[in-house]
Structure formats: structure tokens, C-alpha cells
Amino acid sequence: MKTAIIGASGYSGEELVRLLSRHPNVELTAVTSRSLAGRRVADQMPALRHLVGELTFTASNPAELAAHGEIETFFLALPHGVASEFAEPLYQAGKTVIDLSADFRLGSTSLYQSSYDQPHPAPHLLEAAPYVVPELADNAWKTATLIACPGCYPTSIQLPLVPLLKAGLVHPSGIIIDSYSGVSGAGKKVAENFIYCERNESMKAYSLPGHRHVSEIEEQLSKAAFADCIVQFSPHLAPMTRGISTTIVARIKASLDEVYACWEKAYADRPFVSVLPSGTFPDTRHVVGTNRCDLSAVHDPRTDNLVISSVIDNLVKGASGQAVQIMNLKYGFQETAGLL
Amino acid sequence: MKTAIIGASGYSGEELVRLLSRHPNVELTAVTSRSLAGRRVADQMPALRHLVGELTFTASNPAELAAHGEIETFFLALPHGVASEFAEPLYQAGKTVIDLSADFRLGSTSLYQSSYDQPHPAPHLLEAAPYVVPELADNAWKTATLIACPGCYPTSIQLPLVPLLKAGLVHPSGIIIDSYSGVSGAGKKVAENFIYCERNESMKAYSLPGHRHVSEIEEQLSKAAFADCIVQFSPHLAPMTRGISTTIVARIKASLDEVYACWEKAYADRPFVSVLPSGTFPDTRHVVGTNRCDLSAVHDPRTDNLVISSVIDNLVKGASGQAVQIMNLKYGFQETAGLL
Amino acid sequence: MKTAIIGASGYSGEELVRLLSRHPNVELTAVTSRSLAGRRVADQMPALRHLVGELTFTASNPAELAAHGEIETFFLALPHGVASEFAEPLYQAGKTVIDLSADFRLGSTSLYQSSYDQPHPAPHLLEAAPYVVPELADNAWKTATLIACPGCYPTSIQLPLVPLLKAGLVHPSGIIIDSYSGVSGAGKKVAENFIYCERNESMKAYSLPGHRHVSEIEEQLSKAAFADCIVQFSPHLAPMTRGISTTIVARIKASLDEVYACWEKAYADRPFVSVLPSGTFPDTRHVVGTNRCDLSAVHDPRTDNLVISSVIDNLVKGASGQAVQIMNLKYGFQETAGLL
Amino acid sequence: MKTAIIGASGYSGEELVRLLSRHPNVELTAVTSRSLAGRRVADQMPALRHLVGELTFTASNPAELAAHGEIETFFLALPHGVASEFAEPLYQAGKTVIDLSADFRLGSTSLYQSSYDQPHPAPHLLEAAPYVVPELADNAWKTATLIACPGCYPTSIQLPLVPLLKAGLVHPSGIIIDSYSGVSGAGKKVAENFIYCERNESMKAYSLPGHRHVSEIEEQLSKAAFADCIVQFSPHLAPMTRGISTTIVARIKASLDEVYACWEKAYADRPFVSVLPSGTFPDTRHVVGTNRCDLSAVHDPRTDNLVISSVIDNLVKGASGQAVQIMNLKYGFQETAGLL
Secondary structure (H helix, E strand, C coil): CEEEEECCCCHHHHHHHHHHHCCCCCEEEEEECCCCCCCEHHHHCHHHHHHHCCCEEECCCHHHHHHCCCEEEEEECCCCCHHHHHHHHHHHCCCEEEECCCCCCCCCHHHHHHHHCCCCCCHHHHHHCCECCCCCCCHHHHHCCEEECCCHHHHHHHHHHHHHHHCCCECCCCCEEEEEECHHHHCCCCCHHHEHHHHCCCCEECCCCCCCHHHHHHHHHHHHHCCCCCCEEEEEECCCCCCEEEEEEEEECCCHHHHHHHHHHHHCCCCCEEECCCCCCCEHHHHCCCCCEEEEEEEECCCCEEEEEEEECCCHHHHHHHHHHHHHHHCCCCCCCCCC | CEEEEECCCCHHHHHHHHHHHCCCCCEEEEEECCCCCCCEHHHHCHHHHHHHCCCEEECCCHHHHHHCCCEEEEEECCCCCHHHHHHHHHHHCCCEEEECCCCCCCCCHHHHHHHHCCCCCCHHHHHHCCECCCCCCCHHHHHCCEEECCCHHHHHHHHHHHHHHHCCCECCCCCEEEEEECHHHHCCCCCHHHEHHHHCCCCEECCCCCCCHHHHHHHHHHHHHCCCCCCEEEEEECCCCCCEEEEEEEEECCCHHHHHHHHHHHHCCCCCEEECCCCCCCEHHHHCCCCCEEEEEEEECCCCEEEEEEEECCCHHHHHHHHHHHHHHHHCCCCCCCCC | CEEEEECCCCHHHHHHHHHHHCCCCCEEEEEECCCCCCCEHHHHCHHHHHHHCCCEEECCCHHHHHHCCCEEEEEECCCCCHHHHHHHHHHHCCCEEEECCCCCCCCCHHHHHHHHCCCCCCHHHHHHCCECCCCCCCHHHHHCCEEECCCHHHHHHHHHHHHHHHCCCECCCCCEEEEEECHHHHCCCCCHHHEHHHHCCCCEECCCCCCCHHHHHHHHHHHHHCCCCCCEEEEEECCCCCCEEEEEEEEECCCHHHHHHHHHHHHCCCCCEEECCCCCCCEHHHHCCCCCEEEEEEEECCCCEEEEEEEECCCHHHHHHHHHHHHHHHCCCCCCCCCC | CEEEEECCCCHHHHHHHHHHHCCCCCEEEEEECCCCCCCEHHHHCHHHHHHHCCCEEECCCHHHHHHCCCEEEEEECCCCCHHHHHHHHHHHCCCEEEECCCCCCCCCHHHHHHHHCCCCCCHHHHHHCCECCCCCCCHHHHHCCEEECCCHHHHHHHHHHHHHHHCCCECCCCCEEEEEECHHHHCCCCCHHHEHHHHCCCCEECCCCCCCHHHHHHHHHHHHHCCCCCCEEEEEECCCCCCEEEEEEEEECCCHHHHHHHHHHHHCCCCCEEECCCCCCCEHHHHCCCCCEEEEEEEECCCCEEEEEEEECCCHHHHHHHHHHHHHHHCCCCCCCCCC
């Protein structure tokens, strides 16, 4: 199957190039970028020199891409707002579109407006576009041809919480979430705040209290809980390139054993979620470069809280790896194809 | 005034050597260490070569030190349990003892027993030993000659919370605290878990849910609140040498303006606490190497929580700098002497 | 083909487990370690949880391993001296032994004695054991069943220099080499000098002027040059986990174009050496996690020196990746199998 | 004495603010910046919040500054070319000007032209402006009122080499120098190549073979040697904020003992040069934040080379600390004033 990446100039784009170049079932046929059109991928992504041969960036023209007869699946690694400009014609042309932007993550256009400060660019497509965390969605999404990939923070939060909320093992209200992200979470942003000497040996909170991912987190957790789930979410920057460490405090309604039984049932056959024993703590270093989410929890009898730790690589399970996993499942490839 | 550091082989000890060597009002007369006795300080702490001249480690003999006529103030940079062995004879000999260990931090011996897995080594001295965060304690402590310095995490937590709890501006119950510490927080521990390649590019929680500092945090917050204050405290390791970033979620009982007014009143004249505008976030990089605590807060109207960020250098304001600040205040030196 | 790793407790061992677990042509049947026997690999190498299933460390008994009927190829990730204890019986039993230690790197037993402070442990096997940098050795080695893998620094030095010395394009005398290595080059050494806070934000030379790799470097360069090649080699530690950056100064005997023509001829069909244009500089970050060596050079007309930069990942091209590449070539697998 | 910093928006400027704010003999009266005029220094340099009070950036107008009656000493932390625009009027007005730029470092205007791609902006002032490494210059410079501060790399190179060249202990020809610098050496440059994720875990050479500092290095070494000294200098970037590690290979003409005797004589009374025993290696981590240069050497009998290691903090001894040291010596303050 021929695939293309649209808007591949950033870190998620580069990770997609890496994953698709090595994938046993697909061919990476085109890589587009408005700013890099005409340049060799090997020169722009020197870490991938041995993988990409003479592949060259092409211009990003939605209509032309839609008319391309051979390419079946398109990955959109574009900013929100821009992604829709491509999703629409590709979707109409019958292509499969796996969108890594925020454009189709939220079911509510008013939430989109308030979170992204602009009207939703393609509200008529929302119905057609399922939001897919592969381990959490039922199989109906596999027939869709426009798919919304989750955000990085939301992935690290939903994987531990959704099964527990569905099973009623934690209270849906009063959930407190702290996340620390490696700097690649900000993308390839060239700004004083992101130069090496400003971020090295540095940790800080940002965007409190209303980070854009809050609406996505709450929409999904509320669906799982069949109840309104308002969370306190605090994102931070940490001095490392990749990785998200998330710590969640939720009031427990059951025993720790029931929590673990729930997780083990949910993830028994899933290759990319590792449930670690209570008292063992996930480490971002152990998931960097993988599509895994490692998680564990303790119960604090003094507060009756469940304290959950989860870690992912923000560029893999939090973005490009999960997008490839979605493609694998949709097309009946092995779930782990190209991801080990 | 002549001073000595007892047990100076670790990172807090080294920071004390740095601060006392440059201090305008005191002389660093002796530096002791059982393991390093006889060696030159300049060789063991090469970063301080230009400061320490021919100073040499001496053996750590409590009785001899107590009999030393000239040295007036002793800083104990020893493990808990061991510190008391020195505190006792020095205190009895009329010396001033500023203890950086946990031995005199807790008012309750049973809490000590459960937190440190051993009986309290000197319960009869507890009464004499005030616990001093200089910005928070009233002045009575200045006559004491045995003083307990706070732990690093507790310092980053008390500075923002204690004034608010005293003023009744946040609820004492349900407080959730996440802290991320640089690796020097673990001391100069030689263990596989602390070698460079294990900690670089790595973040992880540890010691959940019952880190030793919980008892100290709760004892102090409860005193401030005149109510039982049970917190959820989650410490983590971050890939940097120094710095603690603490994020606190507490239910607000007042307006954000009142919170800021309270802080500004508490810290108006204090050189080492910087209250940053709401929406500005403290950065560990900005306090590393200083005795400052930077803090700020936002109010989330959706949850009615106050979300506080605070940062310190764990070895300075979280340990040795605060100890020197205590000495400065006790002896009437300028509060900032040797700390700028 | 069934394979085993002997002595897999360190970082090269872990990298071998990663590479062989994903290899399309082989099965990783056994992983041994004296200290870890009985433990699950997934617990000891949590970064590989998704790859190793229930694989468990077994004891390292040379005789038993040699008697194992099914395993054909053994990778030795052992300290020098110890490796020979396994190489001997495995070799005698007709197994293929790919040795990552220094035991069979040097042709001269007296050099071994002076470099490693002990008599050579198996001089009678030296004849049988070719030293193989796959891009530089002729094909005769492929029939050997005991193969010496090069050291990390020597790999980064030979790849640029050997073709030039063979072609007489640089003077064999007066070569000056500076290398900076990530901390994993020291292995999983638990010592004060290697804890995080000692190595973070730190660079320093070590082992000047007589690092153990000097003898290996000189022996190989001299062979290439048909002349005695005495080099000045200065290794350093750099604050990163992986990667070696090597800068070489050699007196040029030809034009820069001839240098590039020589390299392009030598590496035209080799997937793991990238010759970068003069004026472009290799970056360790671009080769970390790959089996590539990136290299380039400039000519300084003022000094008539050729200044070469080369970079590798010390654990991949400098150790485990190169070992797998050797296996691939010996068994006629694709050279890149398991290495992309 | 009142002082001012002109062009204080970068990292050297910030380091100067830090040092002068704490200096016991001077007052920091003005801090100028075209881009930051009107802003509070505490907001732009949050690490210095506790030091700078209400100090505010003012505009950078050369004529106005020259007319300022009270300020006696001006530090120029400006780009080359721009520095002269300020040096001229300030010098003419009888002020003391300590220039951290390259404008007055080279004696030769043609070298300036070829190194900096522009004509020298003020050749008539060159005569008046001594180039001062305080440990190496004789005392005549102290009467000058326009002083050129050395570059960072050249400082790390001259301190070990100049005494040896003067004494004829090493050959002036064939000297090979490799330096690795922390990223702050590039200044506060906002460019893709300097964002965190590009420099973290990365080492690479740059500007080979003709870095701008080569002309300064060679001019000074040649003066010391009374002979033409053409060096091979290779600068690199290393993944850390501060620090330069320099390794120098020179052909020895004497014994190692004579080298050490020469250094010990040169630096016996100098507080900021530490000569370490041969076989001990300087570490950038030990000098970061200090004005020290640590150095040592070994003799390799196989090559008859002297291999020297030296380390400095590029922003302190390599820039702002050395500038303050120069002021201290010129004005008869203690050499270490404000620098411990």
C-alpha cells in the first residue's frame, strides 16, 4: 500500500518518515512540505539518511494529492486548522486520512472554538471522523476513512483512566493530573524560549490552568464515565527531548486489586500497554523510541486516593506511532508491524 | 565567628563549604568527615579549589568537637540518626547546632519512628529544637541553640501554602502535591539507579505514596491550618542536577487577589521569596545556585482550585543556603550575607 | 538460526538483546548472565519489555553452552579475559563465536599484555580469529567461526582513515586523534565518577596518553599504511548517553577531491557509512540508535592538514550493531537485516 | 565607582550584570540594550531577580553615554563592528572602556578584515587598546583606558601555551587544538540549529578549518614564541550550557618537569589558574560558575608530544569574569573582588 505524509517538516513528521520507511507492509511514496518542497529528505532529516534514499519533499497541494491515483493512505502532520484543508478533498476523493492534528479530536465545535480560538474549519466532517485510541475504541472505527489521532497528553491520561472510569472504579470528579513533557512536545519551534540554554536544566509549568488538551481529555473521560468529568490538568516542560510522565490522583471506589484486574483485562492482549506491579514506577527512558505506554498505581489508604503513573514517548505513542498502529489495525496488518 | 561542618562528604556538605568559605562574617574553621579525614578539601571538591586553600578534612569525633573552644556554630550535614550523636554533645557544650538532617524536624517521636524506621535517637532534645523556615517562623527561635532545618520538598511546599492556610484562604483538606527533583536530591548515592545513563533523559515517580517527607509536610501544614492536613504528595526524579519544581492543587476559599495579597504581605520584605504574577510560571533554572523560592498561582474557575507553582534549588534554599540564612538571622548578620 | 548472548548484563548486552529480538532471520534463544541468572529479561531491561516476552537469564556455563545442540551463533558481551573462557569451548564445539571483548582484537600477545595488564588468555586461538570491520575487511573472514569485533573508538577512527592510508593519501606519521564519548562507553559502571551529578554538564579528558584502544588503533592503521603508524589519541567523556565524536588531523598527501573519491569508492555500496560533503559536519545525534558512521573532511591549506570528523553510536556501530552486521554478512543475510 | 554595561541582552551581558551587582567596590549604574530599553532587568533576567532590584534597561546612545558624568567604566557586550561605535566616543570622553567584542583583539586590520568580513571599524584606536589576558600581560596595560578582552577559546588556549612558548619548552609549529564548547558559546541565538532538541545529546564540529578565533590565537601565540605559530584549531559544540574543554597537542622540547616548573612559576600567585598534577584531568563541571582555568598535561614518550587539557567557563573566564578581573586589576581592587 502506498502512503504519504503531508506536512512533514516537524518532529512528528520525521517520526512518521522513520516508521513508514521501515514498515514491512507499506511504501512511503510521498512526503510533502510547503517550506521544504524540492529538498532531499535525507538532507533535512539526517538521522534518517540510511532509510530514505533519494526521497524528496514535494509541494503540498490538496487537490493534486487527492487526484493521485496510487496513494491510498495519507497521514496529516499539519497544524490544526490547516489539516482540514487537506482532509476535506482527500476524504472526498475516497482516500484514507489519518489526521494527527486537533481538527477532528473534539466532538463539539464550540469546544473547538474556545480551545483553538477559531471556528471549526470542517464541522460537516466531524460525524465521519472517529477519535481513536486503539486500545480503547471498539472496532466500529475501522471502516472509517477519516480518523482523528489523540493528543500526546490525552493518550497518557486515557490509557490508565478510561477502563477504570468505565468500570466505575474511580470517582469521575476531582481528578488531578500533572504531566511533564520533553521539549519535542512543543514541536520544532524556533523561539527564544526553546533554545538549548533556556530549556537545559530547567523545569516549569506552562499554560495553567487551561491547556488546549483539557477539552479533549474531559470529553473522552466523560464519555467513559457516563458523567461529567472536570479535571485539573497541569502540563510542564522537562529538560529532555522526548517522553511524557503523567501522575494522576483520583478518588478510588474499589480496591487496588480491582483496579489491577480491570487493567489486566483491558490490556491483556495489547502489545503496547504494560501494566507494572504496584510499587514499581514507569520511567520515560524505558518507553522512549517505543510505542508503549507503561503504567502502574498505588493506593494511599490515608487519603483513599489512587495515584497512577503513566509514561509514553510523546512522538511515538503520543503521535506518529499511534497513527501507524491505527493504520495497521484498519488494514489488518499486524498491530505491531513497523513498530518494534 | 568560627564555624564547622560535620559530615561534609555529600552534596549539601559541599554547598555549605562553598557558602561558608565566601561568607563575610564567619570563618570556616573545620570540615569533618569520617571517610575523608586527612584529605584536602580542594582535592575532594575540585569545584571549590579557589575557595578553600589548604583546608583539610578532620575526623568526626563528637566529644572532641564539643571540647573545641573556638568554634561556635556547627552545621550537621549527616544522615538522620547519626546527626543526633553529634547534636547531643555539642548542644550540651553550649554550641550552636544547625542540623540539616531529619532528626529534629518532627515534633512527634512516633511519626519519626514510622517515617524513619527507627526509634527517635534523642527525644529529650526535641523540645529545645525549633523547626525553622526563616520566612515562616516567628522570632522566638532565634534564642535556640539547636535548630532543625527543613527538608527540600517541604520548603518548596510550605513557602506557598503556610501563609494561605494560616489566613484560611485554601481548604486544608484534599491538597494534592506533585514535585520533581533534580538528581542531587538523592545525595551522592553510588548505586546503579543513579548512574548517568540511568537518569539521563528519564523521569519517574518514586516512593509513592509514602515518602518520608510527608510527615514533615503534614505536621507543618496542620499547625498552620489549625486543622488536620492530610496531603497527597508524589515525588519524582527529573533529568537535571539541581532544582525542585512543585505544583500544588488546593481548593480555594477566597479570590486569587486575596491569595496574592496574602503572599505579598508575607513576603514583602523577604529577600528570598519572589512572588511572580499570575500567568507567569517559575522556572527551576532561574533559582539554581540561589537561595530563592519563586512562586505563582492561577485560579481555575471551572474547578475552583488554586494551582500553585513553586521552585527552589534543593541544595541551597532546600538545604545549605537555608541553613546559612538561619545562622545569619540568629546572629544578626544581614539576612543575605554570603547568599547573593 | 538460533543465537545466544553470553554476559548480557551491560549496555552492549542490552543493545544486542534489542537487535536480535527484532532480527528477521534469527531467534534469540538464550541470554546468560552470572549475576542475573533466573531473572526475567523484561524486568532487567524494561526498555525492551515489548520485545522479549518471557525470556529469562540463564547461568553462564561454558561447557553447557558448548553442548547446546541447537544454538549456532554466540555473541560474547563479556569483559576481556573472561571472554576467552567461553570462546575456547564454544569454538572447539564448532559454534560461531562473535566476540565483542578485546581478547582477540590484537594480533600481538605482548601488546595485549601491556595494554590489558595480564597475559593473553588464549594465544593459540589468535590465528583463527580475524578482526573485522565489515566495510574494511576482505571477504576471507567469512569462513571464520571466531571473530573479533572492533572497539568503539577504533571503529570511528578506522572507517575514515584506513582507505586513505591504503591509498597513500595521508601521511601515516603524526596523526592526532581526539574523541569524545557518551557515558555509556564506560559500561554500566557503578562508581562515584559515573553517577549522574558527576557527569552531567561535564567534559573531561581521561586515560591520557595511553588508553587501551591505542594498540588496536595503531595495529590496524599500520597494516593499512604498510608502515608504522604511531598516533596521539586523546579520549574524553561528554555529557550524553550515547555517541562518539572523533576529530582526526592528518597531513594530506593529495587533494581533498582525491580523498573524497577514495571514500566514495570505498563506501559506495555500503549502507552504514555516509560520506558527507566537505563543510558539512557529522552530528552524534544523527547516528544515535543507528549502525551508521557519518564522516566528512576539510583541507586546511594553511597547515596542509586534512581534518576529519566522524561520528558513531558507541553501542551500535561501535559494538552490538557491528556484531550483528558481521553475523548478517557471514550468513548471507541482508547486510542491513535487523539494523534499520 | 559607577559602571555600565552596554548591550546587555545576551548571555555575557547577563553574566556581567550578575558579577557587577555583587561586586563590593563598584555600583552597576546603567544597563543598556536597544531591544530591551524600558524593560526591568529583573523581568528579562529572572535568574538575577534577587540582585537587580528595580534596575531598568536604557537605550544605547553612544553620545549620551559618553556625556554621562558619573559613570567611569563601561563594559561593551556588543557584536563586533557595533562595539567600536561605542568605544570611540566613550574613549574620547575619557571613560574606561572594557570591550568584550572582537573589535580590538587583533593587531592587524587585514586579519580583522579576513576574519570578520568587514573593514576594521576603528583602526586608529588599535594602538591605544591593549589585548589583556591578565595572567599573561605585563603591567603596562593598566594605564590604558580602552582594553580588549580575549575570546573564550583563545583564553583556554593561551593560558597553558603562552608560558611554554615564551620559555621555548614546546615547538611553535605543528600545534593541534581541539575545543568543545557548551551551547552558550553561540550566544542567545534564536535559530533552528540552537533549539533544545537539536543540541541535546549532540556533539559536532563546526566552522572547520577557519574559525574566527584562529587569527587571535595565532597572533598571540606567535608573539609569545617570537616565531610564526600556525595552529590547527577545531571547535565543536557539546550538549551542555557552559564550559570549554580544550585539548592541545604540541611537540615537547623539554621534560614534563620543566613544563610544570614553568607553569608553577607563571601561576604561583594567580588565584584563577589551577595547575593540576599530571595524570589528573580538568573537568568543565569544576570550573563552571567560576573565573578559574584548570589545566594539566601529560608527556607521551612514544610521540614526544605534550598533551595539555584545559577547561574554563566560557561566560566567566572566557568573557565576563575576565573583564571584571581586568577592571579589578586596573583599579587596584583585589583581583578576586566579586569573583569568588
